Every structure is written in C-alpha cells, then in structure tokens.
Amino acid sequence: MKLPEKASIARPWQGEVGAHAFAIYDGDEDGVGLGVRADLGRGPWLASVLVEGTFEREQPLGSGRGAYRFLRAGVGLGVRKQWSGVFWDVTLVPMVDRLSLAGKDLLTTQTATSWGFAIAGQTRLGFGGWRLRPFLFAGASYRIPGERMTISDREVKVQLSALNIEAGLGISFRI
Secondary structure (H helix, E strand, O other), X not given: OOOOOOXXXXXXXXXXXXXXXEEEEOOOOEEEEEEEEEEEEEOOEEEEEEEEEEOOXXXXXXXXXXXXXXXXXXXXXXXXEEEOOEEEEEEEEEEEEEEEEEEEOOOOOOEEEEEEEEEEEEEEEEEOOOOEEEEEEEEEEEEEOOEEEEOOOOOOEXXXXXXXXXXXXXXXXXO
C-alpha cells in the first residue's frame, strides 16, 4: 500500500511583530526615536499597526529654547514583495499624533500638548528567510495641522516643520 505524499501547506496569513530605532530630521532639528510595528499579510498585501515616538528635540525660542517630541499611532495598508531570503515592502499609515511642547531656560516655562493627524509612509528592505528578520527602513511623514511654539508673554513664535524624514534599522519576528 502506497501512502499519499505530504502536500505542501502554504500559510495564507502571515504575521510579524517587531521594533525599530531611527534617526529623524524635520528640516530644523534632528533627533532619534523608537517604534514598534505589527503586520498581518496575505499574499502581497499587508495590514500594519505602527506606533512611534521621538525623544526631545530643541530649537531656539526667544531668549531660551523650546523642546518638542511626538508620540503617534495608526493602522494602514501596504504591499510586500518576497524573494528568496529578502523582502521589500511599502506601507502607508494614517496616524493620530500627540505633540508635546515645553519651554526651556525661559522665565515662564510652560508645557502644552497638541493633537493632530499625520500620514506616514515607510519602505523596508530586510532579510526574510528566518523567523528573526533584520531590516533597514526609510520613511517620511506629514503632520496636519502644522504647529508653532510660542512664548505666551511675547510675540516670539517658531513654526515647526510639518514634514519629518526618518531612517533606521530594526528587527521583527515572524509568527
């Protein structure tokens, strides 16, 4: 009696969770940040959850400095191309953005929080033949509305750039 050959079972859905570190530049100041990302894919299509935050960046503001950082999160869609041991993907993610502003070295140091909307795009190139998948990525985001840092008792205002460009590296785990 001949046993049937074992059929190859293709996984229709694939999941991935990971973390990344990045350098960010907004036209005025550079900084660093951290993020986490989860993807669920079927074929070339991806659904992605992205959470990112930056450490504090500073700009001159009147006689002192103004500091700012953001935390943002969103869900978006993307496409992925997989080759033998290498993957490349592009993702577009609308995000809710929380911008924290603070005065430094000023007579009246105030803090403020501003909520907005950002659209972020990322592209990743990584090694995909293992469960652990290191990758490089580049991205850009645009915040709506733009934001200003202001000293309340003077007419000193600094417009923050709405455009951020980031690049970094990360690692993800395929589940």
